[in-house]
Amino acid sequence: MENPRLVLVAGLPRDAGQVATRLLGPRTAVVHHDLRQAAAGTVRRRLRVGWETDTTTVVDLAHACVSCTLREDVLPTIERLARQVDTIVLHLDPMVEPEPVCRAVRAVMDVHAVITVVDEGSWLADASGDEPVPFAPDDDDRTLAQVAVGQAECADVLVLTGDADRWTSARTAAVLDRLAPDARRVRLDSVTASVLARVRPDAERGEPVDIHGPLLRGQPPLAPDCGVTVTLFRERRPFHPERLHEAIDVLLEGVVRARGRLWVATQPDVALWLESAGGGLRIGEAGAWLAALDDRGWDRAPAHRRAKAALDWHPRFGDRVQEVAVLAHDADPEHLLAVLGRALLTDEELDGDWSALADPFAIAGKDMT
Structure with a gap:
């Protein structure tokens, strides 16, 4: 059989x-x-x-x-x-x-x-x-x-x-x-x-989410419809940990799903994974940034991740980047972007001592709401 x-x-x-x-x-x-x-x-x-x-x-x-x-x-x-x-x-x-x-x-x-x-x-x-x-x-x-x-x-x-x-x-x-x-x-x-x-021949059939893969499944429409929007926040500089902790509530109002990779200034080697649904939010570790690895670590990374990093490499930050996709049904995309943008390090902070900042994300790996 x-x-x-x-x-x-x-x-x-x-x-x-x-x-x-x-x-x-x-x-x-x-x-x-x-x-x-x-x-x-x-x-x-x-x-x-x-x-x-x-x-x-x-x-x-x-x-x-x-x-x-x-x-x-x-x-x-x-x-x-x-x-x-x-x-x-x-x-x-x-x-x-x-x-x-x-x-x-x-x-x-x-x-x-x-x-x-x-x-x-x-x-x-x-x-x-x-x-x-x-x-x-x-x-x-x-x-x-x-x-x-x-x-x-x-x-x-x-x-x-x-x-x-x-x-x-x-x-x-x-x-x-x-x-x-x-x-x-x-x-x-x-x-x-x-x-x-x-069932489509290329159906995912329950494949787990790749935390270093695309943040959106398939090829969804990106234009607004009935007040439903998809917003992508992408920036190269790190987040100020305390301001990010305060700003993150913006992802819990009028939002169906948010998902992304975060770089917090006090944790330069670690990518954080954010995932929310409605009023529930999880943040945990997503492994090391490739820029923090030696050659052997780079070689062990999946090919698609190495290719993405190579195409988007920053001379100072390497592959470190903020990438958050937000699917909302009752939220203003411009407001989402502005709130998250204010949580990034300022020019003055970027040139200062990041290690001195207080870090509420030091418990990464546990759920935070």
């Missing part, structure tokens, strides 16, 4: 279960892990094989987090099913983002497609808010926006559902055009197993 197709179905709406059901066939298995009781150490696994087998099993795990559920139950389950069926549909819990799941399951098989269900009436509000994830364990500080945005931008197919007025529908479409420009879109009532044939 050839390797089965592995399909992930994600999304906040419970309608995602309907998509999984519509993909069910005689040689298809649908697996769903319900994590609503995960904080209590219990996960419910529902397994359907064809139209004849439908079982629910309570799985007791020592630490019922997403990662241990994947390791201890999801991976063994799909490995076992791979010998029995042609297609495995992994229906994710609504609060699970597909990218880390894709990264984990690739240890046993390739991902054929990621399908995400989007409620047109509520998705944009969820994706731009700051509500915490419901039913989350104490150590899960993600927001609903981080989940909603992560699910949508990872999709190869977007399934639209729900009721929305024309304006909300248009604005949601404009955001999705820029967040997941290559994803096919279908309505829920038209979903059948044939939707898998609509």
Whole structure:
């Protein structure tokens, strides 16, 4: 038997279960892990094989987090099913983002497609808010926006559902055009197993984000639409750490997604990675700038990163650069650029002692909000 197709179905709406059901066939298995009781150490696994087998099993795990559920139950389950069926549909819990799941399951098989269900009436509000994830364990500080945005931008197919007025529908479409420009879109009532044939040959299939790669997925439209904008902030001089810490709140108002690489004056050798969704923000280390590496370190860097650095090399700063892409639905691009621009070192500061500056980003590698 050839390797089965592995399909992930994600999304906040419970309608995602309907998509999984519509993909069910005689040689298809649908697996769903319900994590609503995960904080209590219990996960419910529902397994359907064809139209004849439908079982629910309570799985007791020592630490019922997403990662241990994947390791201890999801991976063994799909490995076992791979010998029995042609297609495995992994229906994710609504609060699970597909990218880390894709990264984990690739240890046993390739991902054929990621399908995400989007409620047109509520998705944009969820994706731009700051509500915490419901039913989350104490150590899960993600927001609903981080989940909603992560699910949508990872999709190869977007399934639209729900009721929305024309304006909300248009604005949601404009955001999705820029967040997941290559994803096919279908309505829920038209979903059948044939939707898998609509996945683009060059689909990303849950490939993880390259923190030193392009900040925008695919080739999204860059012109404004329904108040939705894409703004790129790019500067060569470093950020003043304290002013940047104050300015960063501008990325949490009227913004759906911000993503980029930062250079803070007090950390000249380290690139920082910024990623926000709605009111949730993460900043962590993204490794060393190539300018801080010796020849052996340069040779170990990916070819695309070396090529980009060589083409854009600065005689003083090397490949160090500020690059932040901001997808906003209710923010003024000029205001975004001005606020971030004021956080850069001034000419006088550029010639001074950067090491003397206080640095609230010294905890890089942890989430900051």
